[in-house]
Amino acid sequence: MEFTAEQIAGILKGDILGDLSAKVSGLSKIEEGVPGSLSFLANPKYEEYIYQTQSTICIVNKTFEPNKDLPSNLTLIKVDDAHACFAKLLEVYSQMTKKAAQIEPHVQVHETAKLGANLYIGSFTYISAGAEVGDETAIYPNVYIGENVKIGKNCTLHPGVKVYQNCVIGDDCVLHAGVVIGADGFGFVPDENGVFSKVPQIGNVIIEDRVEIGSNSTIDRATLGSTFIRKGVKLDNLVHIAHNVDIGENSAFAAQVGVAGSTKIGKSVMVGGQAGISGHITIADQTKIVAQSGIPGNVKKADTLMGSPGIPMEDFKKSYFGFRKLPYILTKLQELDKKLNSLTKE
Numbered sequence: 001m002e003f004t005a006e007q008i009a010g011i012l013k014g015d016i017l018g019d020l021s022a023k024v025s026g027l028s029k030i031e032e033g034v035p036g037s038l039s040f041l042a043n044p045k046y047e048e049y050i051y052q053t054q055s056t057i058c059i060v061n062k063t064f065e066p067n068k069d070l071p072s073n074l075t076l077i078k079v080d081d082a083h084a085c086f087a088k089l090l091e092v093y094s095q096m097t098k099k100a101a102q103i104e105p106h107v108q109v110h111e112t113a114k115l116g117a118n119l120y121i122g123s124f125t126y127i128s129a130g131a132e133v134g135d136e137t138a139i140y141p142n143v144y145i146g147e148n149v150k151i152g153k154n155c156t157l158h159p160g161v162k163v164y165q166n167c168v169i170g171d172d173c174v175l176h177a178g179v180v181i182g183a184d185g186f187g188f189v190p191d192e193n194g195v196f197s198k199v200p201q202i203g204n205v206i207i208e209d210r211v212e213i214g215s216n217s218t219i220d221r222a223t224l225g226s227t228f229i230r231k232g233v234k235l236d237n238l239v240h241i242a243h244n245v246d247i248g249e250n251s252a253f254a255a256q257v258g259v260a261g262s263t264k265i266g267k268s269v270m271v272g273g274q275a276g277i278s279g280h281i282t283i284a285d286q287t288k289i290v291a292q293s294g295i296p297g298n299v300k301k302a303d304t305l306m307g308s309p310g311i312p313m314e315d316f317k318k319s320y321f322g323f324r325k326l327p328y329i330l331t332k333l334q335e336l337d338k339k340l341n342s343l344t345k346e
Contacts, residue, residue, distance in 0.1 A: 018075030185243025
C-alpha cells in the first residue's frame with residue numbers, strides 16, 4: 001500500500017518541503033530509515049539521524065530548521081506536533097489493514113447470540129447463548145465469549161481472549177492476547193480450623209468505551225455488583241485488577257501492576273510498573289505512583305508517590321539520601337561509642 005507526500009500532508013494538514021509525489025510503502029525509525037519508508041523526528045536527541053537517514057519522507061515539527069544539508073532524496077512534512085501526527089498515521093494505517101469481514105471455519109455461535117454487521121470472527125471462537133457483538137468488531141481465533149456477554153462496536157479481541165458470562169465491553173475497545181475478563185475474584189473465608197470456603201462471585205465486569213488492555217491481564221468479576229474499567233483506561237501487559245475495583249476515566253497502568261479488591265481509583269491516575277495498591281482504599285484523581293511503589297492507604301489529594309509505603313516523591317528522595325548514608329553514620333556511631341567507653345574507663 002503506497003502513499004504520496006501529498007496524501008500524507010493532506011491527512012495531517014502539514015506543509016511539504018520537497019517532492020509532493022514522493023511515495024512510501026512502509027514505516028521505520030529515523031535511524032533505521034530505508035528508501036520508500038516514512039519516519040518522524042520529534043525528539044531533538046535524534047536530530048543527527050535526519051542528516052543521514054535513507055527514509056523517503058520524514059514528519060518534523062514546524063519549528064525544525066536544519067543546521068546542515070539534508071539528504072537530497074528526503075521530503076519533509078512539517079506539522080504542529082510530529083509525534084502526535086505520526087501516531088495518527090499509525091492509527092490510519094491500522095484501520096486500513098484491519099481484518100476483512102468474514103466468519104472463518106470452525107466458529108461456533110449459539111442460535112440465541114446476536115451478531116452485528118461487518119464482523120471478523122476467527123476459527124475456533126465460541127460465542128455463547130445470549131451474547132451480543134457489535135458492528136465492525138474483530139474477534140481473532142480461539143476467543144471464548146460467555147453467556148449474555150455484550151461487546152460493543154469496533155472492538156478488537158486478539159487470540160485467546162476469554163470473556164466470562166454477563167460481562168460488558170463498550171465501543172472501540174482492544175483486548176490483547178490472553179486477556180481474561182470476569183474470572184472469579186479472590187473470595188475465600190476461613191473457618192475455625194483455618195479451612196477456606198469459597199465465596200461465590202456473582203457480579204460482573206463492565207468495561208466502558210475506548211479501553212485497551214494488554215496481553216495476559218486479568219480483570220476479576222465483582223462479588224456483588226460490578227468491577228468497573230471506565231472510559232479511556234489503558235492497561236499494560238500482566239496487570240491484575242481484583243473484584244469490585246473501580247478505575248476512573250483515562251487512567252493508565254504499566255505492566256505488572258496489581259490492585260486489590262474494592263479499591264476506587266480516580267480519573268487520570270498514572271501507575272508505574274510493578275506497583276501494588278491495597279484493597280478497600282481510595283486514590284485521588286491525577287495521582288501518580290512510581291514503579292514498584294506500594295500504596296497501603298487512602299490518597300486524599302493528587303501527588304506523586306514513591307516507595308513502600310508510598311510517600312511524596314521529594315520526601316522519598318530525601319529519605320533515600322539518608323538511607324544511603326546509614327553505613328557511614330553507623331561507623332561514626334561505633335567510633336564515638338568506643339571513645340566514650342574509653343573516656344568512661346579513664
